[in-house]
Amino acid sequence: MxxxxxxxxxxxxxxxxxPTNTAPDPLSLVRVEVDAVNEHAGDDPIKIGIVSPMSRPGDAMAGVLVSRGARLGAEYLREHGGVLGGRNVRLIAYNDMATATEDGFAKSAVAQMAKLAFVDDVIAALGQWHLRTTDPVANLCEAVGLPMFVENGHSTVTRGRRSIFRTYFSIxxxxxxxxxxxxxxxxxxxxxxxxxxxxxxxxxxxxxxxxxxxxxxxxxxxxxxxxxxxxxxxxxxxxxxxxxxxxxxxxxxxxxxxxxxxxxxxxxxxxxxxxxxxxxxxxxxxxxxxxxxxxxxxxxxxxxxxxxxxxxxPSWPEMTAIGRWFTERFTERYGFAPPDTCLSAFTDVTIIGQALDHAGTYSRAALLDALEEAEFDTWRGPLRFERGQHHNPPExxxxxxxxxxxxxxxxxxxxxxxxxxxxxxxxxxxxxxx
Structure with a gap:
């Protein structure tokens, strides 16, 4: 029964x-990844935001995994000609748990995404991890037309929203x-x-x-x-x-x-x-x-x-060239095989870069159009997002x-x-x- x-x-x-917390400070680990990217961003960067948990009470290592994948995505774009004629990526990362103890998960995450959208004026964002924050953050991004890629298993977050995309799998x-x-x-x-x-x-x-x-x-x-x-x-x-x-x-x-x-x-x-x-x-x-x-x-x-x-x-022979690049670079740098959450963030950043090249201009509206029009090179082969179907999970x-x-x-x-x-x-x- x-x-x-x-x-x-x-x-x-x-x-x-x-339990006693003896782990490295996740915020510091994220900063290492972000600073490594921004050192090469240049004067006219492609600004991509990360809003992800980087401290308790959230899953504090999530932001570390996302930032590592995003860093490699930025490196891949830089080493393969840049975006829109040679521009490099600048990452702007916020801890969506910044005020969670006082304000709750959702309010804290929305506030951090609002900074990215209105103050930092990023072209796109990624990193949403907790299901309890995803809907309100997605609502904000939808209201302002900010393309956002989701890294978690929320089953319905992409439905009825034009600005929300996912290359990861759902519940x-x-x-x-x-x-x-x-x-x-x-x-x-x-x-x-x-x-x-x-x-x-x-x-x-x-x-x-x-x-x-x-x-x-x-x-x-x-x-x-x-x-x-x-x-x-x-x-x-x-x-x-x-x-x-x-x-x-x-x-x-x-x-x-x-x-x-x-x-x-x-x-x-x-x-x-x-x-x-x-x-x-x-x-x-x-x-x-x-x-x-x-x-x-x-x-x-x-x-x-x-x-x-x-x-x-890493050993799968059907891995594409971009997937092989990611896997080898990640393993060389961190000393272990990459988790699929790092792979997801890497994929999202490289898709944003490819979509901007397809658009030929730097605007959120043009990026949204390009995300629905173009075909993208990913670790698992060509990937597309159709209008009304922005959830494209792997096998x-x-x-x-x-x-x-x-x-x-x-x-x-x-x-x-x-x-x-x-x-x-x-x-x-x-x-x-x-």
């Missing part, structure tokens, strides 16, 4: 003892694929532990709807994102229910701050109570792709994790780590069958023992 979203056994609250894109994959493994009982954010609830609702349509049975427990740091009782309850699959619906934000998201703390506590590695685990976004962090936090019991991902990795796959300490480039693709290179491996099975 389906359990209520508000469980009778609540997640434990321990906000008085939050509506990934949820059916995830449930088809679980159905294909023979799973019947699925437990979800979900954060009460907009993303967490929308993701859980969509997964449950898609799963129940496929005959799957659900136990669902929601938790308060801002205060909960102890999920052991809920994980024990899930273990007693004996699911075939556990969906870890944690995020990259955690009560009280901290260097890692609650997705990892849920994982570690699931291991502690014995839920893992005996039950298959799927997560709702691609944080395992940062493989060094994943294996450091999860250890060997984290083997077998499944996640939805863009059909992208998606379900990936799985099947041997401890794999890199994401080595991870198996297990779904859909037409793209799979390996079969699903159940818990406690590795490639060596299969």
């Amino acid at each position: 389906t359990q209520p979203a508000n469980p009778t056994v609540p997640a434990q609250r321990n906000a008085a003892n939050p 509506a894109d990934r949820a059916p694929l995830m449930m088809d994959c679980l159905k294909g493994t023979g799973a019947r009982r699925v437990a979800i532990l979900a954060a009460d954010t907009v993303f967490g609830q929308t993701m859980a609702n969509t997964l449950q709807q898609e799963g129940e349509a496929r005959g799957l049975e659900f136990l669902r427990i929601d938790f308060e994102q801002e205060v909960v740091v102890d999920w052991r009782d809920d994980l024990r309850r899930i273990k007693e229910w004996q699911p075939d699959v556990f969906i870890n619906g944690g995020l990259n934000v955690i009560a009280g701050g901290g260097p890692v998201g609650n997705s990892y703390h849920i994982l570690q506590q699931a291991i502690e109570v014995g839920l893992l590695p005996g039950v298959a685990m799927m997560v709702t976004f691609g944080f395992p792709m940062r493989s060094l962090d994943y294996w450091r936090m999860a250890g060997e019991p984290g083997n077998g994790v499944m996640w939805p991902a863009t059909k992208f990795r 998606l796959v379900i990936m799985q780590y099947q041997t401890p300490n794999q890199t994401f480039d080595e991870a198996a693709i297990i779904h859909p069958p037409s793209l799979a290179d390996s079969k699903y491996l159940p818990p406690n099975v590795t490639v060596e023992s299969a």
Whole structure:
């Protein structure tokens, strides 16, 4: 049977003892990327804005990932002739969490985007990450005709808006694929532990709807994102229910701050109570792709994790020249393979540059026209946006780590069958023992 979203056994609250934050300051990391671009911007730059979370209470590393992708996009344009006859990109980046503690996420993000639109007069913007900020920020951009590219999974943000574009995938894109994959493994009982954010609830609702349509049975427990740091009782309850699959619906934000998201703390506590590695685990976004962090936090019991991902990795032979340039430059600079969120920001900046060349002039109106008229060179081949259809996602796959300490480039693709290179491996099975 389906359990209520508000469980009778609540997640434990321990906000008085939050994890210690020892991570590098994300704002400083963003500034490194932005300054590196602006050093070469010149006197008449192409001004592109970034509004993304760069501090708590948001997903503070999101802005770092976006700024790294945007930096490489600016470098690619500069090294390939510039834009509109040789002009280079200038990045103007604002932390959309600047006043979030006092004013809330949405008001803070809109204020930062307003600065880009009215004071800095950028030609386009990117970087929206949290679903709870995306709609109000998109409304502002639509009202002033500012082209904006979205980096998150909001399912409807591009609908009915001419100024909003996305090259990333939405919740509506990934949820059916995830449930088809679980159905294909023979799973019947699925437990979800979900954060009460907009993303967490929308993701859980969509997964449950898609799963129940496929005959799957659900136990669902929601938790308060801002205060909960102890999920052991809920994980024990899930273990007693004996699911075939556990969906870890944690995020990259955690009560009280901290260097890692609650997705990892849920994982570690699931291991502690014995839920893992005996039950298959799927997560709702691609944080395992940062493989060094994943294996450091999860250890060997984290083997077998499944996640939805863009059909992208450095070794794929179908990568285009621009994708190969990005992958090699990113890996050389940062020492690891690029996450798809960096790839998305890179793609957005290079599309803006190509569209301006097509327009032949520097104006927001001309850029919007060009974005709907031209065809763009991207890592996955030619890409177009049609009027009324500004959501152009990549192909998606379900990936799985099947041997401890794999890199994401080595991870198996297990779904859909037409793209799979390996079969699903159940818990406690590795490639060596299969």
